[in-house]
Amino acid sequence: MGTHAQNAEKFLTDQERAAWFNRSIWYQRDKRDAQSKSIQNWEELRDLASRIKAHTLANLAAYLEEFAAKAEANGVQIHWAEDADAHNRIVYDILKRHNATMVVKSKSMLTEECGLNPFLEKRGIEVVDTDLGERIIQFAGEKPSHIVMPAIHKKREEVGQIFEKHLGTPLSGDPVFLTGEARKHLRQKFLSADAALSGVNFAIAETGSIVICTNEGNADLGINARAGVHIASMGIEKIVPKAEHLGVFTRMLARNATGQPITTYTSHYTRPAQGKEMHVVIVDNNRSKILNHPDFYEALKCIRCAACMNTCPVFRNSGGHSYNFVIPGPIGSVLAPMYDIKQYRDMPFASTLCGSCANVCPVRIPLDRQLYRWRQIIGKSIGKKFILASAGKILSSPVLLSVFESISSFLIKNFSSFARALTPWGRSRELPQIPEMTFKQWYKKNGQFKR
Numbered sequence: 209m210g211t212h213a214q215n216a217e218k219f220l221t222d223q224e225r226a227a228w229f230n231r232s233i234w235y236q237r238d239k240r241d242a243q244s245k246s247i248q249n250w251e252e253l254r255d256l257a258s259r260i261k262a263h264t265l266a267n268l269a270a271y272l273e274e275f276a277a278k279a280e281a282n283g284v285q286i287h288w289a290e291d292a293d294a295h296n297r298i299v300y301d302i303l304k305r306h307n308a309t310m311v312v313k314s315k316s317m318l319t320e321e322c323g324l325n326p327f328l329e330k331r332g333i334e335v336v337d338t339d340l341g342e343r344i345i346q347f348a349g350e351k352p353s354h355i356v357m358p359a360i361h362k363k364r365e366e367v368g369q370i371f372e373k374h375l376g377t378p379l380s381g382d383p384v385f386l387t388g389e390a391r392k393h394l395r396q397k398f399l400s401a402d403a404a405l406s407g408v409n410f411a412i413a414e415t416g417s418i419v420i421c422t423n424e425g426n427a428d429l430g431i432n433a434r435a436g437v438h439i440a441s442m443g444i445e446k447i448v449p450k451a452e453h454l455g456v457f458t459r460m461l462a463r464n465a466t467g468q469p470i471t472t473y474t475s476h477y478t479r480p481a482q483g484k485e486m487h488v489v490i491v492d493n494n495r496s497k498i499l500n501h502p503d504f505y506e507a508l509k510c511i512r513c514a515a516c517m518n519t520c521p522v523f524r525n526s527g528g529h530s531y532n533f534v535i536p537g538p539i540g541s542v543l544a545p546m547y548d549i550k551q552y553r554d555m556p557f558a559s560t561l562c563g564s565c566a567n568v569c570p571v572r573i574p575l576d577r578q579l580y581r582w583r584q585i586i587g588k589s590i591g592k593k594f595i596l597a598s599a600g601k602i603l604s605s606p607v608l609l610s611v612f613e614s615i616s617s618f619l620i621k622n623f624s625s626f627a628r629a630l631t632p633w634g635r636s637r638e639l640p641q642i643p644e645m646t647f648k649q650w651y652k653k654n655g656q657f658k659r
């Protein structure tokens with residue numbers, strides 16, 4: 209697990225793949241732009257979405273309690289998890305009670321964040337990811353490279369090879385054939401699963417319902433086919449106050465994520481089906497810390513549409529796997545240091561600060577300002593503080609500046625190639641030719657320098 213710069217350098221060694229990845233991601237951005245122009249009041253909708261989220265975050269405890277009370281009255285079992293470990297244990301205990309040995313799971317970044325799959329697999333429970341992209345990378349033993357299109361980095365020929373190895377299908381790069389094979393394979397899993405796991409896109413406080421958006425209908429098949437229990441994992445920030453607010457976000461989510469007017473399936477789950485159980489695990493896992501941070505609380509407005517990564521020039525050119533955090537791109541770079549500032553200290557620097565992320569964000573999170581703020585915070589805590597203090601001393605003293613100039617021009621002339629080779633940033637850049645003398649030396653030599 210290298211730094212973002214090291215991982216990006218590795219990604220860029222395959223220039224053909226890097227160019228193709230960039231084009232595929234930009235295509236999503238193009239589709240999003242076309243959709244944004246199809247709605248007259250797009251900017252007002254963004255304002256409204258941002259304001260609804262701000263209001264909800266300001267009253268989060270009350271809305272969560274309202275949601276939990278309504279859901280329980282509907283027959284849903286509510287659980288509260290302080291962190292990833294608590295979440296995984298709650299899910300495992302429910303599955304154990306149901307003697308589950310195989311579960312079908314629809315895409316959920318929260319369960320990725322909590323490391324649920326390895327947790328359950330270690331305890332003998334098979335987890336089948338049923339979103340096609342997720343299933344591909346699960347077979348490949350990789351992590352998602354994008355929050356909406358987890359296998360976007362895989363070419364169709366590679367998918368064909370993966371299916372040949374894991375499903376025994378004839379080698380093919382035909383997406384229609386491969387999708388058909390995946391469908392056959394997954395149907396059989398849906399029909400034999402003991403339990404269904406899902407994420408939650410939105411939770412409505414006034415009704416106690418959860419809303420799950422998919423394009424493949426895999427969540428609905430998993431929940432409704434055979435499984436006797438449905439467990440939905442939900443971050444505390446997924447709440448919207450009323451059903452009437454939902455339309456603002458469903459209009460925004462698919463348009464920003466995949467350039468569609470709406471996701472193919474927008475399913476509301478309010479109560480368990482007859483003879484079945486429904487559980488919702490409400491997870492904090494650091495979110496209340498983010499909520500309490502004056503600089504970063506707005507990151508909790510995120511609806512995980514991925515528009516900020518699709519537009520980000522650094523994401524498009526460094527690939528999703530170059531970010532070590534579960535969520536890549538601008539929003540991931542804002543969230544990650546809240547989890548571990550040491551481990552993810554390089555992520556806020558994986559940005560040009562061009563502001564394109566903030567320009568497209570449907571809930572108006574000031575991502576560029578937040579990334580810049582992280583740089584200030586991280587810069588304070590490392591050697592930069594010492595370097596800047598030393599630079600201040602040198603620049604305020606003509607004598608020290610003169611000495612430093614002589615030493616630095618000697619070092620630059622003789623050791624710059626060596627120093628550049630030490631960092632990925634340096635290795636990918638060429639310095640301009642160093643002049644024979646500094647301006648001061650030149651001026652002195654030409655006889656007009658007076659002190």
Ligand code: SF4
Pocket residue numbers: 464509510511512513514515516517539565568569570571572573575
């Ligand atoms: S930060 Fe904004 S643009 Fe990025 S994923 Fe979240 S909602 Fe979408």
